[in-house]
Amino acid sequence: MAIKDVKAGLRNEEGISTVLGILKQSFGERFQTGQSFREQHAHTTTYLPAQLPDGVVFAESADDVKAVVRACAEHRVPVVPFGVGSSLEGQVNAPSGGISIDFSRMNKVLRISPADLDVTVEPGITREELNRELRDTGLFFPIDPGANASIGGMTATRASGTNAVRYGTMKDNVLSLTVVTADGEEIRTAQRARKSSAGYDLTRLFVGSEGTLGVITSVTLRLQGIPEKIGGGVCAFPSVKAACDAVIMTVQMGIPVARIELLDDVQMRACNAYSKLSYPEKPTLFLEFHGTEETVALQSAQFAEIATECGGDDFLWTANAEERAKLWHARHNAYWASRALAPELDGLSTDVCVPISRLAECVAETQADIAEQGLLAPIVGHAGDGNFHVLVLFDGKDPASVEKVEAFIGRLNHRALAMDGTCTGEHGIGQGKMSFLEEELGGAVHLMRTIKQGLDPKNIFNPGKIFRNAE
Missing domain, CATH: 3.30.70.2740 (Alpha-Beta Plaits)
Structure with a gap:
């Protein structure tokens, strides 16, 4: 990673000017070219310099997305999808300018099937919004990258997070997508069936493609039942090795831990100061178990034995929802706690x-x-x-x-x-x-370029990401 590697790409000034006129006429106030709007849509939470789009469309439907892609494809203008801007490697930058498609208004739940444990949503809905919508069904979507990211963005970056050890990552939880391709048409990558041998696995091709192959317009997700009981706790260790040894033993014994997070001594110092806690400032594991009251208690006891064997302190755990929320709130605030060490x-x-x-x-x-x-x-x-x-x-x-x-x-x-x-x-x-x-x-990157060229021959979809010289 280096600032010098973030270079401006070639700009198609004539095409951009033409597309700006087309979109202004088509979308009116839902198309913005003001400096503040453009800056907001090049926001990046890394230190890489921002590269602004030339305009922002606030899409409200798949038809809106198709209209933008068709105009941009005809005039060879880049298209950069935008969820909430929480990506960390400059994914929403526009090195060659172009049009940012903002999905914040495409945030509806389109369909819930409690019996099938799945849901179809628009890409702009955030994970927290989705779980609020699901609460009354007894189901939840478990992928938790920390930030309140959009489901479309999480799909595009193949996100995971704290629950991945039990529930997997986005690639394991996306059943199907609809995607607008380079010709401005919308395709569906799969049906809702839990397994299929029908042709190429297009769903997983688009999951993790970072907007470089097409624009996601809906996502069908696998859901989980809300656990009857959730227990969580912390345990400090004398060294990182001791903590990791405890993790390995936990996984090898098949204890179905839902979350097992490692924080080093510096991070624990930051969390104590920021969240007003008093945990030992040593390498520490934060854990969570999901299940029935009996299984959560059993799993916690099993981990406590492992921790003792690995030289850990007493395992402090609780099934109290308020205490557990405080624990994980501190973990989720780790970024801000760290920044507070030297603001x-x-x-x-x-x-x-x-x-x-x-x-x-x-x-x-x-x-x-x-x-x-x-x-x-x-x-x-x-x-x-x-x-x-x-x-x-x-x-x-x-x-x-x-x-x-x-x-x-x-x-x-x-x-x-x-x-x-x-x-x-x-x-x-x-x-x-x-x-x-x-x-x-190595050579697999050449194959990725070949796929990119086949699906996006004009290189309009988020150019300058994943690899260089796609054309």
């Missing part, structure tokens, strides 16, 4: 993922690297998946500080790849990790 500094959030057997080694080496470089960089991880995040705090106005951080990010990614891991477990590639993707997959 005058900028923050760069990055992630890698390794086989769970290498997690302790990778985290320990990363901590040593942080200490050697004199960086302030808390670590939090979805330990059950081998996925962890580092939030590096630095002075974005100081070129030396930026250079040091970029070098650290490079070593972190090389370290994960050397351990047979990946450069991103859930943030995606966007603009920030293109070089690491090439290192990770």
